[in-house]
Amino acid sequence: MLTVDEIRQAHERIADTLSPTPVLPEGFLSSARAQRVLLKCELFQHTGSFKPRGGLNWIRTAEDAELSRGLGAVSAGNHALGLAWAAQAVGVDVTIVMPESASDFKVQGTRQLGAEVILHGDINDAWELMHRLVEERGLTLVHPYDDLRIIAGQGTVGLEILEQVPEAGTLVCPVGGGGLITGIAVAARALRPDIRIIGVEPEGAASMRAAWTHQGPYRLNSVETCAKSLGAAIVGTYTYPLCRQYVDALVTVSEAAILQATQHLLTRTKLFVEPGAAVGIAALLEGRLPDPLPDGDIVLVITGGNMGLDELAALLPSK
Template sequence: MSDISAVEIEAAREAIAGFLEPTPCLRSRPLEERLGRPLWLKCELFQQTGSFKPRGVLNWLASAADTRLERGLVTVSAGNHGMALAWACGERGIPATVVMPEGASPFKVEACRGYGAEVILHGDIRATWAHANQLVRERGATLVPPYDDPYIIAGQGTVGLELLEQLPELDTLICPVGGGGLISGIGIAIKYARPEVRIVGVEPAGAAALKTAWDAGGPVELEKVQTLAASLGANRAGEHTYAASRRVVDELVTLDEEGIAAGAELLITRGKFYAEPGGAIAVAAIAAGAVSLDGSACAAAVVSGGNMETGELLKLLDKLP
């Protein structure tokens, strides 16, 4: 599958339907009072393993020949993708290794191990990629990309299909962006059926991999990644996600650390959604005024993950003015 279309996303929904339930779209009146407008929340933090990531992983596994699985799977992850792969492989008895940066969330490290995966902590995000590729060569294992793969992107696009059914009047969608797999898949699904819907991506200013790629005309490796929103800490946009996002994303904005922290705190305290900073960034961008919803009659924000331990919550609160 060299390109991704709505056909592949529909096929992905069939492939994962027996394993995952759709997530709800909800509203929070106290949150809306603070924002000063209605806002639907697509609650991917309620998905298996606490994020949208199992969608792509399960679709990838459904496409993979047995010969690609027999020597095990290896991936690179700050946590959520690794947890999804560990869970899915644990269900099927497939050996999985997750290579994570040394500063990864202890909560996510232990979750990956709890699902049965081998976890290797190795350097920063650049070093994790080098080590993962080395393991693939040494073991004859198969690398499962965290975002830059057509089957992964198509799986994430099933979020878009659910949104179309849950919110037929949707006119604006705001989505977190790390490597770009989620917004690419959602954008493809939504734009095929409703090309007039405005798709807005939000990245951390300290990990603006997709915005950098847009500005450069193609994926570029970031020299440094530093953000509270660790789940969005990709150091490079993918070839597939760059191409897809240019087709289906209308706007791409970045948000600083204060804005991310304030928005996450708002979503937790007023919205009552225990979202991690990366999962809360779409709401945070609205609260900070980085994304305008003037003229929108039906807007939604994706809350992409909720895997945060108390230590990370305290770090978030320390960022508040």
């Protein structure tokens, strides 16, 4: 369904606009292990997350007929920002439906990029409304994760990691709908068949785990997690089989660990991250990664840093 060559082509397609993000050492966790822990800092990408990679690759491979109808998407926020930013450059209208619980920071940021944002229900309600809008308005749906052009764009993160960290032994990646981890996994497995790839989900939004259990995409009745960027209720028809084929293990982390990890990154590592970006750190703190890990560096993907000050205040310990 997707090859490393297609991911390389996506990288060439977007490289003039999107620069590689840095890999930084995580000294506190490294000192407690025999292996270095490194952070792939996608919070420093345009719009504050990895999402513009897929959005820009989609825009630059779209046909005129797809663009002329206007674009529609469902998003907790980061896909909205990434797609709106990519579409703005070519003057294409974008309509985004977000859950009512979406971050106001992300809502306002998406509107500032020129997109129409509609807040509606929970994530399942948002999808129902978007499907109606596609029918009524003729919009072209740009799926946040279950689209091979999107996945190929996100997979460029994997190419960069292996170039920046040739001694990587384990890649740890947050999982929402699965677009990022599957893109990374396809790229990494082709170039380094021996590398270990581990996905991390919140316990309250473990949609990929549910898919593995049910041997296909399985919709969660509800999603309950502070890691809103990982709040997909169902994974995709592309992301499930790709994940099953290329990812070695999935682990889940508790809400308490996500909170602790976010605070750790804010205070110890000095990175302004949103909770969904911190689940890899949470897995280390809770001891959820499978042992033994291969020799080599452990690389955690820090997916984004889009969070308002009100959200930050809610994460800080009360006096």
